[in-house]
Amino acid sequence: MNFLDYLASNSQQILFLTQAHFLVVLIAVGIGSAISVALGLAVSTGEPDPRRFSLDWFATGIREGGLVFTAALLTVPSLALFALFLPITGLGVTTAIIVLTIYTLYTVLRNTVAGLTTVDRAILESARGLGYGRLRRLLTIQLPLAWPVILNGIRVTTLISISIAVVGAVVQGPGLGILLLNGISRIGAANSFYQVLAGTLLCLVVAAVFEIFFAIVQRLTIPRGIRV
Amino acid sequence: MSETTDQPVVETPDGAGKPDMIVLEGVEKIYPGSTQPAVSQLDLSIPQGEIVMLIGPSGCGKTTTLKMINRLIEPTSGRILLDGKDVTHVNGDQLRREIGYVIQQGGLFPHFSIADNIGVVPKMLGWDKQRIRQRADELLHLVGLEPSTFRDRYPRQLSGGQQQRVGVARALAADPPVMLMDEPFGAIDPITRDRLQDEFLEIQRTVGKTIAFVTHDLQEAVKLGDKIAVFATGRLEQYDDPDTVLTRPANDFVSDFVGGGAAVRRLSLLELAHLELHPIETDEAGAGGAAGRNGTAVAEVDGSGKPVSWRHLPGGDATGVPLVTVPISGTVYDAVDVMLDSSASLVAVVDEEGRAQGVLHWNDLVGGLRTRERDA
Numbered sequence: 012m013n014f015l016d017y018l019a020s021n022s023q024q025i026l027f028l029t030q031a032h033f034l035v036v037l038i039a040v041g042i043g044s045a046i047s048v049a050l051g052l053a054v055s056t057g058e059p060d061p062r063r064f065s066l067d068w069f070a071t072g073i074r075e076g077g078l079v080f081t082a083a084l085l086t087v088p089s090l091a092l093f094a095l096f097l098p099i100t101g102l103g104v105t106t107a108i109i110v111l112t113i114y115t116l117y118t119v120l121r122n123t124v125a126g127l128t129t130v131d132r133a134i135l136e137s138a139r140g141l142g143y144g145r146l147r148r149l150l151t152i153q154l155p156l157a158w159p160v161i162l163n164g165i166r167v168t169t170l171i172s173i174s175i176a177v178v179g180a181v182v183q184g185p186g187l188g189i190l191l192l193n194g195i196s197r198i199g200a201a202n203s204f205y206q207v208l209a210g211t212l213l214c215l216v217v218a219a220v221f222e223i224f225f226a227i228v229q230r231l232t233i234p235r236g237i238r239v
Numbered sequence: 240m241s242e243t244t245d246q247p248v249v250e251t252p253d254g255a256g257k258p259d260m261i262v263l264e265g266v267e268k269i270y271p272g273s274t275q276p277a278v279s280q281l282d283l284s285i286p287q288g289e290i291v292m293l294i295g296p297s298g299c300g301k302t303t304t305l306k307m308i309n310r311l312i313e314p315t316s317g318r319i320l321l322d323g324k325d326v327t328h329v330n331g332d333q334l335r336r337e338i339g340y341v342i343q344q345g346g347l348f349p350h351f352s353i354a355d356n357i358g359v360v361p362k363m364l365g366w367d368k369q370r371i372r373q374r375a376d377e378l379l380h381l382v383g384l385e386p387s388t389f390r391d392r393y394p395r396q397l398s399g400g401q402q403q404r405v406g407v408a409r410a411l412a413a414d415p416p417v418m419l420m421d422e423p424f425g426a427i428d429p430i431t432r433d434r435l436q437d438e439f440l441e442i443q444r445t446v447g448k449t450i451a452f453v454t455h456d457l458q459e460a461v462k463l464g465d466k467i468a469v470f471a472t473g474r475l476e477q478y479d480d481p482d483t484v485l486t487r488p489a490n491d492f493v494s495d496f497v498g499g500g501a502a503v504r505r506l507s508l509l510e511l512a513h514l515e516l517h518p519i520e521t522d523e524a525g526a527g528g529a530a531g532r533n534g535t536a537v538a539e540v541d542g543s544g545k546p547v548s549w550r551h552l553p554g555g556d557a558t559g560v561p562l563v564t565v566p567i568s569g570t571v572y573d574a575v576d577v578m579l580d581s582s583a584s585l586v587a588v589v590d591e592e593g594r595a596q597g598v599l600h601w602n603d604l605v606g607g608l609r610t611r612e613r614d615a
Contacts, residue, residue, distance in 0.1 A: 136346065137348075138348070142333065142360060155350050234351075236395065
C-alpha cells in the first residue's frame with residue numbers, strides 16, 4: 012500500500028478530521044480575537060498624565076497587566092495547559108477550544124494595542140477638533156486605521172493555533188492531532204508513517220485555506236484609502 | 240445652503256463698528272504640574288469677519304490660546320465668549336462642531352474619500368446625504384478642486400497643497416462663523432504656500448469668516464492678518480494691525496521679534512491698486528512718431544494691447560531698458576521683486592487683461608509712495 016492508496020482508502024476519516032481541525036481553530040480564533048479586540052478597544056487611552064489621577068490610569072494598568080498575563084499564558088507549554096484543564100472541563104472539544112482560545116489572546120491583544128496607539132496623532136487631533144467624541148473617534152477613525160495591524164495579528168495567531176490544535180488530541184480534542192497521535196503511538200506498524208505524513212500535510216492545507224480566507228477578509232474589510 | 244456671500248467685502252483692516260465674534264476674558268492656562276502659566280490673564284477680542292494672526296516664538300502660548308477657543312484645551316480660569324455667548328462650560332464636542340478647525344496638512348482621514356472627509360461635520364449634525372454631497376461639491380469648487388475629479392479620491396492620492404485645500408473645505412462644511420487654523424500652511428513648499436495664501440484670502444473675501452490663525456512666519460502674518468497678536472511666554476505683547484506692529488512695535492520684545500527688515504516687509508502691505516502711479520501711454524507696434532510726449536512713458540503694445548517694449552521714457556533713453564510687468568492686484572513687494580529680478584528701474588503695472596495701467600519707478604520707493612484717495 013502506498014501513500015496515495017492510504018489516502019484514498021481513508022479519505023472519509025481524513026476529510027472529517029481536517030474539517031474538524033479547521034472548525035476548532037476558527038472557533039477559538041474567533042472567540043479569542045473578539046475578546047482581545049474588545050479588551051484592546053476598552054483600555055485604549057492616551058498616555059495618562061503622570062501628575063494627575065484619572066480613569067486613564069486604570070485603563071493603562073489593565074492594558075499593561077493584560078499584556079503581561081496573556082504573554083505568560085502563551086509561554087506555558089501547550090501540552091501542560093491542556094492537561095491542567097482536564098480536571099475542570101474534562102476530555103473533549105470544550106477543553107480544546109478553551110486552551111486554544113487562551114493561546115490566541117496575546118498576539119491579537121498586542122497588535123490591537125499597537126495598531127490603536129500608532130494611529131497618526133494629527134488625525135486624532137483633527138477628529139477631536141471637528142467635534143468627534145471619544146467613542147465615535149475610537150470606532151470610526153482609530154479602529155479602521157488600526158485594522159490592518161489587528162488583522163495581521165489575527166492571521167499570525169491563526170497559524171500558531173493550527174499547530175497547537177494538534178496537541179489538543181491528547182485531551183481528545185477534534186482534528187488532525189488524532190491522526191498524528193495515532194501514527195506516532197504506533198510508529199513502525201502498518202501505515203503509521205502515512206498517518207503522520209497525512210496529518211502534517213493536511214495541517215498545511217488547513218493553513219492554506221485560512222490564508223486564502225484572510226486574503227479575502229483583508230480585501231473586504233480594509234478601507235480603500237489605506238490599502239497598500 | 241447658507242453660504243454667506245452677501246457678507247460685506249472685508250478690505251480695510253479696520254475693526255471699528257463690527258461686533259466681537261470671539262472674546263477671551265482673563266483666560267489663563269496652567270498645565271497640571273506646572274507653576275508657570277502657559278497663558279496668563281489673556282484678554283483678546285476678535286471682531287467679526289477678521290483674520291487675527293497669533294504669532295510668537297515656540298512655547299509662547301499661541302497654540303494653547305487657539306485651542307482654548309474651541310476648548311481642545313480647557314482653560315484653567317477665565318471666560319470664552321463666541322458671538323456674545325459664554326461657551327466656557329458648554330459641551331465641548333458640540334461646540335467644536337460649530338467651529339471650523341484646520342491643522343497642518345489638513346489632518347484628513349486617510350480612509351475616507353475626499354467627499355466624505357468634507358462631509359464629516361454635516362453628517363454629525365444630521366444633514367441628509369443629498370445635501371452633504373451637494374455641499375462637498377460646492378466647497379471643492381470654492382477651493383479650486385474639480386469635484387468630478389476629486390470627490391471620490393482618497394487623501395493619499397492628493398498632493399500636500401491639495402490636501403490642505405480639502406482641509407479648509409472640511410472646516411467650512413457646516414458654514415461655521417468661526418474658523419481656527421493651526422499653522423495650516425506650515426509644512427508646504429514656499430511656492431505652493433504662497434499660492435494657497437492668495438487663494439485663502441480670495442475665499443475669505445467671499446465667506447467673511449472670523450478667523451484665528453496660528454503661524455510662526457511673520458511674512459505670513461503680515462500678508463494674511465487684519466490684526467496680529469504677538470505672544471511672548473504666555474503674554475500678549477502687542478495686538479495691532481500689521482502696519483502698526485511693523486512700524487511701531489509696542490516694546491523691545493516685539494521689536495526684536497519683528498527684527499530687521501520691517502520696512503521691506505511693509506512693502507507687501509502696499510497694494511498697487513491703491514497707489515498713485517505714473518501715467519503710461521501706448522502705441523501700436525510699428526506706428527511711428529512718439530516724440531513730443533516728454534513727460535510720459537510710452538510703451539509699444541502688441542495686437543492684444545499688451546505692452547512689449549519701451550518706446551520712450553521721460554528724461555532718458557528707452558533703448559536697452561527691458562519692459563517688465565506686474566499685475567495691479569499685486570503689492571509693491573511684488574513690483575520690487577520684478578524690478579530686482581530683471582535689473583529694470585521701472586515696471587509697468589498691468590490689469591487682468593495685461594493692459595498697461597501705469598508705471599512704478601524705483602525712485603518712487605525712496606521718494607515716498609503716493610497713495611490714491613481711498614474710498615472710505
